[in-house]
Amino acid sequence: MLMRSGSTIDARSTSWALFGFANPWFQIVFSAMLVTASELFIKRGAMVAAETSASWNWTGLGGLQSVWVWWGIFFVILSFLSWLYVLKYIPLTVAYPLSCVVHVFIPVSSWLILNEAISARRWCGIVLVLIGLAIVAKPVARIEERL
Amino acid sequence: MTAVSAALILTSLVAFIAGQLLLKRGMEATHHGWRQPQCLWLLTTGIGAMAVSFFLTVGLLQRFDLSYLYPFQGLSVIILAALGAITLREKITLPLAIGSLLISAGVVLVSLS
Numbered sequence: 001m002l003m004r005s006g007s008t009i010d011a012r013s014t015s016w017a018l019f020g021f022a023n024p025w026f027q028i029v030f031s032a033m034l035v036t037a038s039e040l041f042i043k044r045g046a047m048v049a050a051e052t053s054a055s056w057n058w059t060g061l062g063g064l065q066s067v068w069v070w071w072g073i074f075f076v077i078l079s080f081l082s083w084l085y086v087l088k089y090i091p092l093t094v095a096y097p098l099s100c101v102v103h104v105f106i107p108v109s110s111w112l113i114l115n116e117a118i119s120a121r122r123w124c125g126i127v128l129v130l131i132g133l134a135i136v137a138k139p140v141a142r143i144e145e146r147l
Numbered sequence: 148m149t150a151v152s153a154a155l156i157l158t159s160l161v162a163f164i165a166g167q168l169l170l171k172r173g174m175e176a177t178h179h180g181w182r183q184p185q186c187l188w189l190l191t192t193g194i195g196a197m198a199v200s201f202f203l204t205v206g207l208l209q210r211f212d213l214s215y216l217y218p219f220q221g222l223s224v225i226i227l228a229a230l231g232a233i234t235l236r237e238k239i240t241l242p243l244a245i246g247s248l249l250i251s252a253g254v255v256l257v258s259l260s
Contacts, residue, residue, distance in 0.1 A: 087174040092167060093231035093239060097224055097247045103254050125256025132249030135242050 024089040025140065031082035032102040036109050038075035043114065045069030097136045103129050152210065155203055160219055162200035164227055168234055169193030217258030224251040 020026070045068030063069040086095050104126050110116040118126075173189030180186075207216055228247045232239045 084170065084174055087171045088177060091231070091237045092171045092235060093228045093237045093243060093247075096167065096227050096231075097243070097250050100224060100250045100254055103257050107257060121259065122257050125253045125259075128253030128256060129250050130253075132246045132251075132253055134246075135249065136246035139240065139242055 024086050027082050027086045028090070028095055028098045029101065031079045031086060032099055032105055034075045034079035034082060035102050036105040038072040038079065039106055040072075040109060040113060041068045041075060042072035043110075045072060094136065094140065098133060100129055101133055104133075152207070155207055156216065156219055159200045159203035159207065160223060160226070162196045162203065163220075164223060164230060166193050166196035166200060167227060168230060169196060171231075171235060214258055218255040221251050221254035221258065224254065 021030075042063070045066035046063050048066045048068060049063040083099070086099075107116075107118055107122060107126060111118050169189050170193035173186055173193055176183055176186035176189060204216065224247050228239060228244070231237045
């Protein structure tokens with residue numbers, strides 16, 4: 001059991017939520033995946049909207065004409081709900097650094113799906129984030145094993 | 148960068164961190180039921196703070212490059228860890244501190260290039 005005053009993960013909540021979709025640790029990754037999906041949709045929608053040359057295009061509101069942007073908004077809302085669920089069970093000082101996995105997901109998926117280039121410096125950043133994530137997640141994995 | 152821009156960047160960062168702390172407290176309060184006035188108040192102000200941070204960022208993005216503004220987001224990991232320890236009384240272990248520092252540095256590098 002992970003004991004932290006004010007944010008104790010009690011046995012009742014973890015016993016049923018340990019595996020599967022309701023696992024709050026899985027929800028951190030799921031939330032980051034939803035953010036990544038929303039960013040990809042919004043980028044795609046913004047590129048479509050940029051082709052229309054309305055005088056109020058600078059506001060970004062032109063993007064709302066694209067169905068892709070609405071999908072992006074839908075995924076942002078889902079990720080927020082998922083994040084609220086995470087906050088209910090996991091200490092913020094652990095959950096927030098782990099949510100930074102999104103800074104790996106977004107550049108890598110932009111590279112794979114949108115064919116955007118990743119510079120050497122950005123690869124270094126991605127590797128640093130991954131090492132940091134591994135260090136933060138290791139004690140967590142040990143706690144999960146003991147449960 | 149003018150003093151006004153610096154103040155706006157700082158306000159946006161503070162609002163984001165305050166929002167996360169308020170949401171965390173709000174969601175903890177839901178363990179005792181959703182209908183408590185305290186829980187609703189915390190969640191509403193938390194969402195309000197996140198909204199302030201979001202619109203300030205959109206405004207700042209009209210004047211600055213994303214690669215210039217985003218590294219400040221990287222700092223939020225360290226600041227949030229410190230404030231989480233103080234205001235939420237969460238325990239910061241050595242691996243957590245080292246991991247958070249590396250993630251912070253990594254986020255800054257990812258967004259600089």
